[in-house]
Amino acid sequence: MSDPTRSSFVYVTYIRTTPEKLWRALIEPEFTRQFWAGTAQECDWKAGAPWRIMIPDGRVGDSGEVLEIEPNRRLVLSWRNEFKPELRAEGHSRLTYLLEPQGDMVKLTVTHEIERPRSKLIEAVSGGWPLILASLKSLLETGQSLEATRRWPEGV
Amino acid sequence: MGSAAGKASFVYVTYIRATPEKVWNALTDPEATQLYWGHRNVSDWAVGASWQHQRCDGSNVADIVGSVVESVPPRRLVITWASPGEAADPAKVSRVLFEIEPHKEDSVRLTVTHDELEPGSGMERGITRGWPLVLSALKSWLETGKAVPL
Numbered sequence: 626m627s628d629p630t631r632s633s634f635v636y637v638t639y640i641r642t643t644p645e646k647l648w649r650a651l652i653e654p655e656f657t658r659q660f661w662a663g664t665a666q667e668c669d670w671k672a673g674a675p676w677r678i679m680i681p682d683g684r685v686g687d688s689g690e691v692l693e694i695e696p697n698r699r700l701v702l703s704w705r706n707e708f709k710p711e712l713r714a715e716g717h718s719r720l721t722y723l724l725e726p727q728g729d730m731v732k733l734t735v736t737h738e739i740e741r742p743r744s745k746l747i748e749a750v751s752g753g754w755p756l757i758l759a760s761l762k763s764l765l766e767t768g769q770s771l772e773a774t775r776r777w778p779e780g781v
Numbered sequence: 782m783g784s785a786a787g788k789a790s791f792v793y794v795t796y797i798r799a800t801p802e803k804v805w806n807a808l809t810d811p812e813a814t815q816l817y818w819g820h821r822n823v824s825d826w827a828v829g830a831s832w833q834h835q836r837c838d839g840s841n842v843a844d845i846v847g848s849v850v851e852s853v854p855p856r857r858l859v860i861t862w863a864s865p866g867e868a869a870d871p872a873k874v875s876r877v878l879f880e881i882e883p884h885k886e887d888s889v890r891l892t893v894t895h896d897e898l899e900p901g902s903g904m905e906r907g908i909t910r911g912w913p914l915v916l917s918a919l920k921s922w923l924e925t926g927k928a929v930p931l
Contacts, residue, residue, distance in 0.1 A: 638795075639917035641927070730917075759796035759888075759920070767924050771796055773885035 632744035634737045634751040638758050639730045642765040644697040647724055647731050650761060651700070660760035660770040663777045670694060676702055681777050684708050689717055699723050704737070712746045715739060733758070789905050790896035793912045796888045799923040801881045804889050805855035807919055808879060811835075817922040818915055820844065826852050832860055847874070856881050862895070864904070872899060875908075891916070 640647060650656040654665035661678075664686060668676040677688040689703035700722045706712035718739035725732040735758065737750050760774040797804060807813045811821035815837045824832030826849055834845035846868050847861035858879040867873035878894040893912055898905045922928055 637913035639914060639921075641921060641925075755794040756796055762917070762920065763798055763924060766921060767798075769798075771798060771885075772887045 629742055631738060631740050632742060632747035633739075634735075634747050634754065636735045636754050636758060638733050638762055639727065640733060640762045640765050641730050644724045644726055644731050646765060647733060647761075648697045650765060651722060656761075656764065658775075660764050660774050661757050662774055677707075680708065692719070697724060706746055706749075709749075712749060715741060715744055715746045718744070718746055718750075787900070788896060789898040789900040790894060791898065791905070791909050791912065792895075793893045793916055795891050795916050795920055796884055797891055797920045797923055798888050801855040801883060801889050803923055804881045804891055804919075805858070807923055808858065809854075813922075816928040817918040824849060826854075826858070828852055850876070873902075873904070875899075875904065891919075 642650075650660070652666065652668075652670065657664055657666060663681040664678050666676065666678050668674055668691065670691065672691055672694055674691045675688070676690055678686040680686045685707040687704050687706050689705055691700070692703055693699060693701040702720045703717040704720045705717045706715075716739075718737060721734075721736040723732075723734040723736075725734070735754055737747060737754065739747055756771070756774060760771040764770040799807075807817070809822060809824070809826055811823050814820060814822040819837060821835045821837060822832060823835055824830050826832070828849055828851065830849045832847055832849060833843040836842050836844060843865055845862055846865050847863060849858070849860055851857060851859035860877050861874050862877050863870075863874040875895060875897040878892075878896075880890075880892040880894075882890045882892075884890045893916065895908050895912065898908070918928070
């Protein structure tokens, strides 16, 4: 029985790559711009460092801080949406990336959760994560991200 | 398609750079499924037909059996799902819906909804681990031509 006081989205994908390449793709703007709608993250990537995702037009998409970081293995961020007032009002969620090598694949588990029930933020990211992560997988395995994820959507 | 009271469901969405026809074929052609799923999905896929998830080791033993509930190629396929030893017990028969929808210029969205599961069962645990692995392998196979050893 799931916990009724929190909202959580968990997504597992397997990508034929190395933990090092996957880690770089999750962190570095030259990669995220290709599979994460043109965005780039600003962060020093140390525990306690502030973190934010920048939308191409200069708005801040989301912000928070690095909670835990083990390069190539695990990254935990606090994450508050910044550009949609209703989502921003929910406050900070917690995002965990876990990278586990399995043969010539890496198992990537993304857990995005918040301590409130029926969260609109988690509902929103539940729609986004499968597309972003599918595009990341295509980028790492074929050299090309999915077309729809290469730019920030119009009107958003 | 809601789950009955007291039942569990698992939903997995992915996006694949392929046509709906290629994704449908990948799910229903035993020559394809044996490459990325390690099993042959055997059926004529007509409504009411049986389907079997057969091992590729020459034994033809089915690890999963069921029947076809809906079949609208290349968009929608609904099958029942059970271990052979449990297929006669309605409580142990679950259901899988595959929805294949074109997405933007170059992709499809594949949504797999596995419901009517017994909460806390070995089957629920198994498919929760299995679907991400199988569907990742399917995507890799369609996009790179390489089969991922499961």
